[in-house]
Amino acid sequence: MGLRVVGAGFPRTGTTSLKAALERLLGEPCYHMREVIGRPGDAVVWRDAYAGAVPDWDKFLAGYAAAVDWPASSFWRELSAAFPDALVLLSRRDSAERWYRSMDQTVLGAARADSADGRSPILGTPEQARAAAEMMRAMFGRAFDDPDDRDNVIAAYERHLVEVRATVPEHRLLEWQPGDGWQPLCDALGLPIPDEPFPHKNTTAEMRAQRDGIGGH
Template identity: 45%
Template sequence: MMKVIGAGLPRTGTTSMKAALERLGFAPCYHMVEVMTHPGHVDHWLEASAGKIRTREDWDRVFEDGYQAEVDWPASHYWRELADAYPEAKVILTVRDPYKWYPSIRMLLSGQNRPAPSDELPEQVRQLLATMERMGPLLNQMGRAHFGPDWTFGAEMGDEEAVVAAFNRHVETVKQSIPAERLLVFDVREGWEPLCAFLGVDVPAGEPFPHLNDAESMRQAFERMKSGDMSGFPLDRPGG
């Protein structure tokens, strides 16, 4: 059953949050990596994008493999629907400095350094790219909800101030929509204490908070992927 709903946008420490939540016992935690490693999941998200996932029973089917938490797109895009479907779940809005977030989300969504589809690529890489291609309609729908009706996945992000404004609008929408006692606005740099206090669990003794999948690590992962090396992708080295 879903116990923790992530409402943060991509590149707000969502990979670190996945690792942290699983360490705290909220495992498994859904993340875009689940779509990459389970291509059949795309069907669920295309149904969601078409408005066919409406009830708690529908969402239970999406998360039927026992997921107790979710962060990152595509699941976090449906934070409002999930909060309604699972009223007992807590909501975490991951945030960061939006001006530092901008180059990171730009690199991710504009497709910088991502290899183009080619028969010369290894099969595993081609399968991953094919999965993301199938996700195209949903990725466009999610992006347009934030960045405007003309935005297309893989295209240039556009003006920094406009994208930062979209980030700030999202933060305010979540804060105004979820009761304060049910919501944690969280920067992963804050570490274990506020997260554990909110979730009512003990702080892991002697363990640093995970900081994973920084922008440079992602860039290097895409470079390795071009040559067929899938090691560390999409979860990369520590960095923030």
């Protein structure tokens, strides 16, 4: 069937919560950066995609009903074209400043640490580890001119929101932020609202604890 939801949001916009929610709603897995951690061979595919060798999306994402978070959301244009019936889900925070603070304390901070000590964010074979490091560099390079410059990062985030809104037809686009919960997702997908709380996962504190080896993955 292919993807029913194509995520177009940057990290730290509730994407881990969305992964859990979409899996609950759609009954199938949702692709997320966490998938790359569990499937280190995927890093090779993503690295090559950033270099222009786009995979067969149907084959590569077979078995997934949705994809959110980087690296998949870096390819929102390609994925929305490959799956023309999919909902394009633009997750965002209520302010660019709040998003940046969360991003700086987690994703950007972790990337700086990995770069400084030469670590790969993903374990696997030596080739997979190299591919993961190259994927990460390409991922940040596509998003930001200078990931160490606060104003540049915020401008890139705001520019991205404008670009998605201007590109995706209104009938395919859903903007969502973490406080919105189930209702907009269920309305857009034509599904009933589950009789359970919306999942709220991977807060800044939780992500930093995991990074420090205190929490699980």
